[in-house]
Amino acid sequence: MKYMLLVYGAEDSYTEAERAACMQESAELCHELSEKGQYLLSSPLHPVSTATSVRVREGQRQVTDGPFAETTEQLGGFYLIDVPTLDDAVAFAARIPPAKKGTVEVRPVFELESLPTTPTEA
Numbered sequence: 247m248k249y250m251l252l253v254y255g256a257e258d259s260y261t262e263a264e265r266a267a268c269m270q271e272s273a274e275l276c277h278e279l280s281e282k283g284q285y286l287l288s289s290p291l292h293p294v295s296t297a298t299s300v301r302v303r304e305g306q307r308q309v310t311d312g313p314f315a316e317t318t319e320q321l322g323g324f325y326l327i328d329v330p331t332l333d334d335a336v337a338f339a340a341r342i343p344p345a346k347k348g349t350v351e352v353r354p355v356f357e358l359e360s361l362p363t364t365p366t367e368a
Contacts, residue, residue, distance in 0.1 A: 248328050248355035249335040254319040255348025257293055268343040275341060279327060290323035319348050
């Protein structure tokens with residue numbers, strides 16, 4: 247089963263040294279999953295100040311700078327994994343370094359057969 251793990255946290259909660267250590271530990275976890283054939287994709291995101299939100303209301307596109315919602319924790323990155331059970335996904339989420347300071351939301355991926363199965367190269 248595929249799961250999307252959404253990593254939330256306060257952007258200012260890490261020192262530069264802590265952020266570097268977090269990135270290193272996260273990369274190691276990705277390699278561990280890859281060795282088991284369970285890693286699909288992951289990436290940190292740029293700061294929320296770089297976000298652009300798009301909405302369409304009454305046929306009109308509305309574009310605003312900033313995130314969709316103002317919150318104390320921002321979406322900082324994601325993992326897409328393929329593990330047998332929700333318990334496995336939750337166990338992995340608990341090992342992600344930002345779970346110590348923020349939140350990792352675990353959600354099953356609703357797969358549609360009509361969509362392409364692999365991303366195309368740009």
